[in-house]
Amino acid sequence: MxxxxxxxxxxxxxxxxxxxxxxxxxxxxxxxxxxxxxxxxxxxxxxxxxxxxxxxxxxxxxxxxxxxxxxxxxxxxxxxxxxxxxxxxxxxxxxxxxxxxxxxxxxxxxxxxxxxxxxxxxxSPGRHLPLPGVPLVEVHVALGRSGCYGSCPRYQVDIRGDGRVAYQGDAYVDVIGRHEYNVPAADVAKLVDSLRAKDIWSLRSSYRARITDNPDYELILTMGGQVHRLDDYVGQSAGMPAAVSEFEDEVDAVAHSAMWTHLSRESLERLKAEGFRFDSRDGADLLARAMANRDSRDDGAMLELVKLGAPLDGSAFDAPWLRQRGGTVLDDALRNHRSQALVDALVAEGALTTDGRPDQNKIDAAFREAIEGGRLALVQRIWAVAGTQAHPSLSFKDVEGKISRQSPVTLLLSRPYDDDSWEGLAIAQWLAAQGCDLKAKATNGRTLLHIAASANDAGFVRYMLDAGVGASTPGEYGLPALGSTQNEDVAMILLQAGTDFSRMDDTNHQFLRYARSNHWARVVAWLKAHHEG
Incomplete structure (x- = not known):
């Protein structure tokens, strides 16, 4: 550094x-x-x-x-x-x-x-305190990560010098409960070397930032009869050296915490060795938690869990109000764009049936979740499932306050901020071919142009303009799509298409300040050339 x-x-x-x-x-x-x-x-x-x-x-x-x-x-x-x-x-x-x-x-x-x-x-530390030199068997490193106002993983790991590890998963992790296992003692020795090199023994016992709703991390370092506790609450915003966060990650790496917080083949093998009943209520809940956890990406492990007999009716969280909505394991799989092999397995296990018969309500719900998941292949996969209708419904009940009406499912498209593989444009084009109205408005005024602008997708924005949606079309709060984007290329496309942004700011100064804060040279130049004075 x-x-x-x-x-x-x-x-x-x-x-x-x-x-x-x-x-x-x-x-x-x-x-x-x-x-x-x-x-x-x-x-x-x-x-x-x-x-x-x-x-x-x-x-x-x-x-x-x-x-x-x-x-x-x-x-x-x-x-x-x-x-x-x-x-x-x-x-x-x-x-x-x-x-x-x-x-x-x-x-x-x-x-x-x-x-x-x-x-x-x-x-910097007030003084250097050398790490006590004790035999490795007298070393004990523990890390606890608490919850937050949200779905932060809550668990603890305890690592002994001889390689014994205990993991306790409490909430917002895929595998809950206590699990004991062993890691190489040589890995623990390297962890002690890192602890010494980072001089963490010399640091304060607490670094707490004056903010709220974040997770709290606690390190408990035991060297023989001496103990050093370190409380890290957004510590780097309170002067804590970054080395502490690096060491916490090293503790997780030695303890293999990730195999428990996110379902993996390794965790499945350990659960098998423990005699875990995969076809039980606990197995159902394990599958539901893994499927709903968008940070868990080992679809192969989830597929194996289904093949091991995990029921499909589990509960994902202890606090269901944190979920976007109620739904099935298949709904979560589609929303989190799991592999088609995993989706096929869930369908084969009856995820879209009730009492052995196709359930049109489940099919329609799954279709909507696939659209929100943003992967065309999964949208098409559910489209091919027949219930009492040949295909899922192309509309959904769109509720905003006291207003309720049927809107085309295209308006369910929404790109997560970190999803670089989102296929919103391809899905919109495919749905249009099935009969969806590209110019429709949601009950709150949102249009597909607003959705495309919010996704910062220049190609999608051009497609919607070519489809006849006006650049100045008012959306939610009466704002044009220009107010939805954080991308200069998209902003320029909309400005050049004739966006009237007087509803955003009558004097243009507010949007000009926004453009400057984003360092948009072309937008600022365009605004000055067309609207200055």
């Missing part, structure tokens, strides 16, 4: 100056692209023990020129306000001239870019 120690004294002249408003307009790559282009370690500033800070960590935006050099910068705190300066932060900024990125390329040419980096700040 790049670490700058705090020093006191006047700041020297900076080699890189603050950006003007105009300089902050350029191509804005996402975090994954930035990481690939960065040629230095993620930035960290270290402060002496006992330093008082209103907030730890801040956001740094830098303009990177075509050669990958930093041209200027802008700083904001974690709440988007102006960043208070101190000597360490100024020294950090003075070093920006030495940063290098691989050039960012668009349309085959190197281009200037606005890169956003999160600068971590951490407190």
């Amino acid at each position: 790049l670490v700058l120690a705090l020093f006191f004294g006047s700041a020297h002249a900076a080699g890189v100056t603050p950006c003007s408003q105009q300089q902050l307009l350029a191509y804005a790559p996402d975090a994954s692209e930035v990481k690939m282009h960065r040629s230095f370690a993620a930035p960290v500033i270290s402060y002496p023990y006992g330093t008082k800070m209103a907030g730890w960590g801040w956001r740094l935006a830098v303009r990177v020129d075509e050669a990958g050099r930093v041209a200027c910068y802008a700083t904001k705190d974690q709440f988007g306000d102006d960043l208070p300066m101190n000597a360490a932060r100024q020294a950090f900024l003075d070093g920006l001239a030495g940063w290098r990125y691989a050039p960012f390329v668009r349309d085959g040419s190197a281009t200037a870019a606005i890169v956003v980096e999160q600068v971590s700040e951490q407190e």
Whole structure:
């Protein structure tokens, strides 16, 4: 890591100056692209023990020129306000001239870019406390992860020096209950080496950020008769070194926590060895939890669980109100776009029947979930299932407040923010071929154009405009689709298509500020050329 120690004294002249408003307009790559282009370690500033800070960590935006050099910068705190300066932060900024990125390329040419980096700040230990030197058999490392206001996994792992491990899954994990097993003692020895290298024994016992509704993590480190507890509640926002979070992940890796929190073939083998009854109520609930957990991706393990006889009527969560809606295991499988082999197995096991007969209500519900899941092959798979009708219904009951009507199922499309494989356009085109009205409005006013813009899908937006949906068509709250996108290409398509965004802001200033905050150079230029004055 790049670490700058705090020093006191006047700041020297900076080699890189603050950006003007105009300089902050350029191509804005996402975090994954930035990481690939960065040629230095993620930035960290270290402060002496006992330093008082209103907030730890801040956001740094830098303009990177075509050669990958930093041209200027802008700083904001974690709440988007102006960043208070101190000597360490100024020294950090003075070093920006030495940063290098691989050039960012668009349309085959190197281009200037606005890169956003999160600068971590951490407190150094007050003094170094050497890790007690004890035999490995006297080492005990425990990690507990609590829940949050949501569906954060809640579990504990205990690792003994001789390789004995105990896992206890409590909530929002696929496998619940206590499970004991062994890992190589050599892995535990490496964990102790990492504990020593990261100097965690010297750190505070608690790092708690002044925010709410987040998970709490606790490390309990026992070395012979000596114990060090460390409470991490969003600790990196309270000065905790990032090494603690790294060590927590290492504990999970040694304990193989992931095989329990997310169903896997490994966890199935261990459950078999324990004599777990897969055809029981517990087996049904295990299948339901895994199927509903969108972060669990081992569809092969879920398929094997079905083949092992797990019933299809299990309950996914102890708190059902956190689920999007009630539904079956198949509904969850379709919503989370599981493999077609897994979906086929669930259908073969009777997921779409009642008392051995096709159930049209189940078929229609599954079709809607497949559309929400965003995979054309699964939509087509359920379309082929006949009940009392040859195909599932192409409409659904669309309720908004006291208004209720039948709307085309195309309006169920919605792209999750992290789903890069979403097939919304292909599904919309296929549904249109089956008879769905592309120009329909939901009861709240939303159209497919709004859905396409919200998905940041330029191809989908062009398709909807070509289908005759007007760029200014009002949607929810009377806003045009332009108000739904976070993508400059989509915004430009809609502006050039004649969007009237007076409903968004009569003076244009609000949207102009939004465009500037997103570093949209082309949009800002277009707004100035067409609406300035």
